[in-house]
Amino acid sequence: MGARRNIAGLISAVTGQSQNSRLLTRSYDILQSFFTSHEIFRSYTEKILGIDLGTTNSCAAVLMEGDKPKIIENLKGSRTTPSVVSLSGGKVVVGEDAKKEIQNTPSGVVTSAKRLMGRKYTDPETVEHMETVPYKIVPHVNGDAWIEVDGKKYSPQKIGAEVLRYLKDSVEYVLKEKITKAVITVPAYFTDAQRQATKVSGEIAGLNVLRVINEPTAAALSYGIDTSKDGIVAVYDLGGGTFDVSILEIKDGIFEVKATNGNSHLGGEDFDAALTNHIISRIEKEHGIAIRSNLDALQQVRKKAEQIKCALSEQEHTVADFLFSHTSDAKSESSRSISLHITRQEFENLIAPLIEKTLSPCKEAMLDADIKKGSIDNVIVVGGMTRIPAIRRAVEKVFGKAITPGVNPDEAVAAGAAVQGGILAGKMQDYLLIDVAPLSLGIETLGGIFSKIVEKNSSIPIKKTQTFTTSEDGQSSVTVKIYEGERPLVSHNKYLGELVLSGIPPLPKGVPKIEVTFEADANGIFTVSAKDKETQIAQNTKIEPSGGLSKDEIASLIKEAEDARLQDEKEKLLIETKQKVTDYIKQHHEIRAKLKGSLKPDTLHRLNSKISDLLAYMEKSSATKDELEYYLADLRKDAGSVWRDHK
Numbered sequence: 001m002g003a004r005r006n007i008a009g010l011i012s013a014v015t016g017q018s019q020n021s022r023l024l025t026r027s028y029d030i031l032q033s034f035f036t037s038h039e040i041f042r043s044y045t046e047k048i049l050g051i052d053l054g055t056t057n058s059c060a061a062v063l064m065e066g067d068k069p070k071i072i073e074n075l076k077g078s079r080t081t082p083s084v085v086s087l088s089g090g091k092v093v094v095g096e097d098a099k100k101e102i103q104n105t106p107s108g109v110v111t112s113a114k115r116l117m118g119r120k121y122t123d124p125e126t127v128e129h130m131e132t133v134p135y136k137i138v139p140h141v142n143g144d145a146w147i148e149v150d151g152k153k154y155s156p157q158k159i160g161a162e163v164l165r166y167l168k169d170s171v172e173y174v175l176k177e178k179i180t181k182a183v184i185t186v187p188a189y190f191t192d193a194q195r196q197a198t199k200v201s202g203e204i205a206g207l208n209v210l211r212v213i214n215e216p217t218a219a220a221l222s223y224g225i226d227t228s229k230d231g232i233v234a235v236y237d238l239g240g241g242t243f244d245v246s247i248l249e250i251k252d253g254i255f256e257v258k259a260t261n262g263n264s265h266l267g268g269e270d271f272d273a274a275l276t277n278h279i280i281s282r283i284e285k286e287h288g289i290a291i292r293s294n295l296d297a298l299q300q301v302r303k304k305a306e307q308i309k310c311a312l313s314e315q316e317h318t319v320a321d322f323l324f325s326h327t328s329d330a331k332s333e334s335s336r337s338i339s340l341h342i343t344r345q346e347f348e349n350l351i352a353p354l355i356e357k358t359l360s361p362c363k364e365a366m367l368d369a370d371i372k373k374g375s376i377d378n379v380i381v382v383g384g385m386t387r388i389p390a391i392r393r394a395v396e397k398v399f400g401k402a403i404t405p406g407v408n409p410d411e412a413v414a415a416g417a418a419v420q421g422g423i424l425a426g427k428m429q430d431y432l433l434i435d436v437a438p439l440s441l442g443i444e445t446l447g448g449i450f451s452k453i454v455e456k457n458s459s460i461p462i463k464k465t466q467t468f469t470t471s472e473d474g475q476s477s478v479t480v481k482i483y484e485g486e487r488p489l490v491s492h493n494k495y496l497g498e499l500v501l502s503g504i505p506p507l508p509k510g511v512p513k514i515e516v517t518f519e520a521d522a523n524g525i526f527t528v529s530a531k532d533k534e535t536q537i538a539q540n541t542k543i544e545p546s547g548g549l550s551k552d553e554i555a556s557l558i559k560e561a562e563d564a565r566l567q568d569e570k571e572k573l574l575i576e577t578k579q580k581v582t583d584y585i586k587q588h589h590e591i592r593a594k595l596k597g598s599l600k601p602d603t604l605h606r607l608n609s610k611i612s613d614l615l616a617y618m619e620k621s622s623a624t625k626d627e628l629e630y631y632l633a634d635l636r637k638d639a640g641s642v643w644r645d646h647k
Contacts, residue, residue: 013271024507046177046180047175049168050182050415050416051384051417052215052413054241054608055112056111056269057081058082058163059413060074060171060410060414062421066205067225067427069414069415072170072174073174075095075170076095080411081096081622083111083114083240084109084111085110085113086098086107087108088109088149094163094165103303106134106135107134108135109135111133112241112269113160114240114242115241115269117197119145121137121146126145134298151210156197157197157201160198161204161205163206164205168205180207181207183417183418184213184417185218185414186212186213186214188214189243189244189261192441192525199212208354210421211420214524216380217255217416217435218413218416219237220235220248220250220416221419221420222407222416224403229250229378232258233377233379234378238268238391239260239383240267241268242264244260254432254434257436257457258436259366260436261362261368271388274354275305275308276302276305279304279340282315283338289324291324304320306322308347312344316343317343319340319344322336322339358391359563362395366399368456371610373399373400377397379395380403380407381409434499435460438456438524439484440452440454440456440486441454443480443516444483449488449489449490450483450488450489450493454518460521462520463518464519466516468515470511470514473508474507475512476506480498482495482528484496497528499539501530501537503532504537512534513532513533514531515533517529574625581632583615584636585611594625595646599642607635607638610635613631614632614635
């Protein structure tokens with residue numbers, strides 16, 4: 001008697017309470033805009049970065065003058081950045097340059113890290129992902145899926161942070177101003193753990209993440225602000241690694257999500273994998289070349305598959321040329337050059353089952369939103385995959401409406417995130433975004449039953465309470481186990497965490513009244529509390545993933561990122577100083593050439609000696625910016641006096 005009992009021994013539910021989400025959202029945004037504009041910024045001048053952190057590509061935008069979102073080019077001049085990070089040799093390279101390294105060191109280049117965000121090593125999605133990437137995925141001590149390169153382990157949050165930091169640096173370079181605040185998008189079907197992991201990535205990158213919003217919602221926000229059209233909008237978002245669909249109502253500046261659905265482990269990379277496997281099978285069958293056992297050949301086929309997919313989105317057929325070195329086949333031991341003809345119909349037959357997987361969530365979302373096929377006013381498609389004609393036809397058929405033109409599938413999400421940043425900064429107070437919880441949340445009750453407290457598609461922010469009681473006499477404490485999902489038994493849902501409520505009076509079963517409250521912020525991140533109504537003893541916890549990075553690990557990564565930023569800045573200044581030296585010496589020799597033989601031998605010797613010493617020092621790995629500037633200043637002074645004497 002009096003021993004701790006699991007709340008599975010509690011008997012559900014006496015009451016339920018909820019708050020008006022529209023009022024909560026408006027209040028939340030007003031308060032956040034106040035603190036954003038007054039305490040955090042102290043002015044409206046600092047821009048909030050809107051970021052689409054994608055599986056395959058990422059994009060950044062800011063709200064410019066006239067309250068229009070603008071996509072910011074990266075340091076390479078591109079409007080999107082590959083979400084690729086090279087870690088070979090301990091050197092971090094991001095984006096286009098990292099993608100080029102895949103062919104040379106595939107095991108040292110991390111792609112699709114988003115698919116590992118908030119995942120356990122043993123998750124089926126992780127196991128499936130391992131089979132499609134050349135780099136090593138390993139378990140962390142807490143069971144999370146991490147990446148290992150050259151013997152060093154990296155969390156997915158760290159990889160995501162490198163991409164975010166690159167985008168941040170690019171925007172700061174283009175705008176010539178410091179950026180510290182951001183709104184980051186996530187798939188609508190991301191779990192609480194995945195949302196928190198994304199937020200942590202932003203923090204590691206040196207960003208204060210003001211809001212995490214759903215990708216399809218951001219796309220609708222961008223579309224709605226741009227067109228000012230009211231109505232029911234369906235957003236079909238097929239990204240590189242995730243699929244989401246959301247149904248929204250836009251009315252008088254209010255963007256209200258009615259329902260959302262999707263699959264956080266279905267995306268363009270699955271289409272690429274299907275095409276890659278098909279190409280490999282054809283090559284092995286038609287040409288007798290073993291591809292899977294040759295890493296270089298496999299990488300070439302993967303790269304070509306992406307190119308073929310893009311080509312067949314524009315034309316009815318294409319020819320792909322392959323050159324395989326050191327092949328092992330029945331015909332030759334040397335290099336082989338082959339061509340493969342592939343038709344659009346062949347490709348569409350191949351991907352038809354994957355397209356079909358995206359249509360069931362669309363139908364469920366319409367059902368949950370109580371919207372009939374054909375009654376949707378606008379259909380927005382997002383993600384590069386939606387350029388494929390077969391996908392566009394399927395989308396138009398399932399919704400009974402033609403796709404709305406004029407929406408950039410690669411940029412709409414980032415633009416919408418920038419708009420949300422403007423709303424939070426108080427620049428766009430005529431607009432309000434009301435999102436939803438993608439999955440139901442609740443607790444385990446008697447018999448392993450999942451008792452839902454927050455239903456899926458409930459508007460957020462939300463606060464909801466249910467009252468439970470004990471199932472045994474004399475229970476003095478209970479453990480509240482928290483789950484996420486839609487199945488009636490907790491064993492089929494995702495365990496999120498737990499809290500313990502102690503100090504309950506040892507009363508007969510059924511007498512204690514224990515209030516369990518779920519509260520979600522506008523990011524979709526939940527806090528759970530339990531309170532004994534008689535004693536008013538309470539316990540609360542932010543739903544922390546059973547894994548995830550600890551506070552110390554996060555702090556360490558933030559410091560590491562800041563140290564890396566300072567080191568990068570130091571290296572940048574050193575490079576710029578070296579360029580100054582090179583430019584000056586070139587100018588120096590041009591002036592000397594004009595003076596021809598008018599300089600005395602000892603003067604020439606002295607200047608040549610200083611130039612030689614300067615160049616020799618510049619080649620040293622220990623060279624510093626300050627020392628280079630000292631030597632350069634000395635050379636300038638000496639040479640300057642010589643030039644003046646010979647005017």
